[in-house]
Amino acid sequence: MKRTLFALAATLVATSALAQPVRPLTPGAIIARAPSADFQAVDPDDLLIIDLFKGGRIVIQLSPEFAPAHAANIRALARAQWYDGLFIERVQDDYVTQWGDPSGKKALPKGVAERPPAEYDRAAEGLKPYILPWKDTYAEQTGFAGPWPMASADGRAWMTHCYGMVGVGRDLSPDTGTGGELYAVIGHAPRALDRNIALVGRVLEGMDILASFPRGEGELGMYTKPAQFISIRRVRLASELTGPDRPYFEVMKTASPSFKAWSDLKANRKDDFFIHPAGAVDVCTILPPLRKARTK
Amino acid sequence: MKRTLFALAATLVATSALAQPVRPLTPGAIIARAPSADFQAVDPDDLLIIDLFKGGRIVIQLSPEFAPAHAANIRALARAQWYDGLFIERVQDDYVTQWGDPSGKKALPKGVAERPPAEYDRAAEGLKPYILPWKDTYAEQTGFAGPWPMASADGRAWMTHCYGMVGVGRDLSPDTGTGGELYAVIGHAPRALDRNIALVGRVLEGMDILASFPRGEGELGMYTKPAQFISIRRVRLASELTGPDRPYFEVMKTASPSFKAWSDLKANRKDDFFIHPAGAVDVCTILPPLRKARTK
Numbered sequence: 001m002k003r004t005l006f007a008l009a010a011t012l013v014a015t016s017a018l019a020q021p022v023r024p025l026t027p028g029a030i031i032a033r034a035p036s037a038d039f040q041a042v043d044p045d046d047l048l049i050i051d052l053f054k055g056g057r058i059v060i061q062l063s064p065e066f067a068p069a070h071a072a073n074i075r076a077l078a079r080a081q082w083y084d085g086l087f088i089e090r091v092q093d094d095y096v097t098q099w100g101d102p103s104g105k106k107a108l109p110k111g112v113a114e115r116p117p118a119e120y121d122r123a124a125e126g127l128k129p130y131i132l133p134w135k136d137t138y139a140e141q142t143g144f145a146g147p148w149p150m151a152s153a154d155g156r157a158w159m160t161h162c163y164g165m166v167g168v169g170r171d172l173s174p175d176t177g178t179g180g181e182l183y184a185v186i187g188h189a190p191r192a193l194d195r196n197i198a199l200v201g202r203v204l205e206g207m208d209i210l211a212s213f214p215r216g217e218g219e220l221g222m223y224t225k226p227a228q229f230i231s232i233r234r235v236r237l238a239s240e241l242t243g244p245d246r247p248y249f250e251v252m253k254t255a256s257p258s259f260k261a262w263s264d265l266k267a268n269r270k271d272d273f274f275i276h277p278a279g280a281v282d283v284c285t286i287l288p289p290l291r292k293a294r295t296k
Numbered sequence: 297m298k299r300t301l302f303a304l305a306a307t308l309v310a311t312s313a314l315a316q317p318v319r320p321l322t323p324g325a326i327i328a329r330a331p332s333a334d335f336q337a338v339d340p341d342d343l344l345i346i347d348l349f350k351g352g353r354i355v356i357q358l359s360p361e362f363a364p365a366h367a368a369n370i371r372a373l374a375r376a377q378w379y380d381g382l383f384i385e386r387v388q389d390d391y392v393t394q395w396g397d398p399s400g401k402k403a404l405p406k407g408v409a410e411r412p413p414a415e416y417d418r419a420a421e422g423l424k425p426y427i428l429p430w431k432d433t434y435a436e437q438t439g440f441a442g443p444w445p446m447a448s449a450d451g452r453a454w455m456t457h458c459y460g461m462v463g464v465g466r467d468l469s470p471d472t473g474t475g476g477e478l479y480a481v482i483g484h485a486p487r488a489l490d491r492n493i494a495l496v497g498r499v500l501e502g503m504d505i506l507a508s509f510p511r512g513e514g515e516l517g518m519y520t521k522p523a524q525f526i527s528i529r530r531v532r533l534a535s536e537l538t539g540p541d542r543p544y545f546e547v548m549k550t551a552s553p554s555f556k557a558w559s560d561l562k563a564n565r566k567d568d569f570f571i572h573p574a575g576a577v578d579v580c581t582i583l584p585p586l587r588k589a590r591t592k
Contacts, residue, residue: 091508093503093504093507093508094459094460094503094507120572134433135431135432135433136431136433137430137431137432137433137576137577137578138574138575138576138578162484163390163483163484164390172568172569173568173569173571186507187459187483187484187507188458188459188483188484188485188580188581189484190581191574191578191581192562192563192565192570192574192577192581194572194574195571195572196569196570196571196572207389207390208389208510208511211389211390211482211483211507211508211511212387212389212507212508212509212510212511213508214504214508215504215507215508266488267488269488272468272469273468273469273492274488274492275469275491275492276416276490276491276492278434278487278488278490279434280433280434281433281488282433282434282487284484285484285486285487285488
């Protein structure tokens with residue numbers, strides 16, 4: 001018997017699961033049948049689109065709820081077309097892919113803060129998060145505030161460094177980074193970075209691209225030869241794009257019944273493949289499901 | 297100021313940290329100054345070497361302590377040169393890279409068990425693990441049994457699906473997989489697979505290769521065109537190789553003072569970069585450090 005498809009049962013397409021009610025419900029089926037009311041359209045001013053010269057698109061949802069000054073900087077840099085022609089310059093295995101200005105000398109446009117505040121955490125008050133019932137190694141509580149994976153303790157809350165989360169490269173403290181250097185997590189969640197660096201969003205599309213670049217051979221995964229740099233054609237906000245160029249995304253509302261059903265099932269798989277339900281799931285394995293919305 | 301090197305302080309090379317005693321100790325410095333007695337040479341019968349046709353080597357340490365029947369199968373398959381000419385056939389982003397026989401029809405050599413037992417966990421007794429003092433989302437306890445990251449509860453122990461761990465592809469239960477199909481974790485630890493599938497080891501070299509293949513576009517990340525398959529030139533045990541072809545590895549003993557100092561520091565970084573120590577670290581972020589040993 002062919003053994004290539006381990007976890008086939010884990011991801012059976014929704015339709016077949018629904019057509020055969022004797023099979024246990026799958027996470028995919030819950031996403032597929034979730035009503036539109038359980039999804040939230042992403043604001044086009046919060047969607048950052050990176051188009052590479054060699055083809056390939058990366059789409060990031062910004063998180064002004066946690067890092068308003070850094071999100072404002074990034075929007076201003078995009079509108080000034082400041083990132084255009086810069087590079088992916090660092091790929092460190094099981095850690096991050098980073099892009100920006102390898103020279104570190106490109107002048108910032110007007111209106112971009114040189115020294116934004118340290119938006120590493122914020123007051124927990126006002127977030128109304130969906131709190132997960134499971135233990136976390138790093139924090140008292142974890143959960144989701146809107147679309148954002150977060151942890152909290154002592155009245156403070158912060159986003160968590162999960163696979164696909166985007167942060168702001170910085171130098172040593174008190175530098176907080178301008179947003180001119182950004183990175184995406186491409187490995188196991190480096191949660192020790194939480195509260196030490198500003199997270200500004202999540203990659204909604206293009207992780208398959210960001211995570212599969214050749215690893216850099218220099219210190220910290222830096223590319224050491226200019227020929228290795230991967231050129232960025234342009235970076236824009238979705239609100240600046242029109243027609244078929246403009247992407248639309250919807251993220252499942254974490255306060256919705258669908259999200260609760262989906263995350264609970266992810267924590268308690270028992271079916272033809274999963275014989276031992278985990279009984280829990282960590283915050284980084286349940287980033288909210290997405291839909292590429294087809295209409296405005 | 298150049299902002300490309302976030303986390304530079306996190307990985308300062310050992311020598312510079314030692315030369316400047318005013319700087320806080322780094323994890324790298326602890327590894328660099330660890331005595332030889334704190335490392336364990338890997339048995340050459342436990343080292344599986346995969347050489348790719350297009351170049352590139354992957355080295356895996358097998359874990360007979362947790363999966364003796366599957367490790368025996370894999371050794372027998374390597375000695376029979378059964379894997380030679382097979383393929384990397386599946387790369388699913390944030391999950392696994394898998395290799396084996398895409399046809400699923402290649403006959404197994406004599407001496408390979410068709411239906412090994414379900415080595416998904418084992419008795420905790422006899423392991424003498426180094427138990428971590430921090431919470432885990434999925435288990436009562438986590439720690440290391442020799443070189444192996446593990447979790448335990450109710451007298452049972454099992455290896456954990458961390459980045460770089462290697463498992464045995466299987467079909468639906470009660471199939472446990474023969475070892476003819478293997479996968480390596482290339483994303484955030486999919487711990488829900490723990491106790492549902494046999495883990496058989498850890499990639500010691502070549503994760504940069506396994507994690508950077510193009511993602512497959514088929515269901516579960518399968519490559520859909522034969523041209524996408526990545527050819528395996530040969531798979532051998534280190535004990536079958538001689539001369540410069542034969543690799544030697546040492547893994548830090550998890551019962552050593554060096555490992556305790558290193559993992560404790562990883563949990564409590566406070567230096568020019570880390571302003572907020574995490575106070576904990578999860579089992580998957582502290583797989584034992586390695587040395588490529590230069591002599592027998």
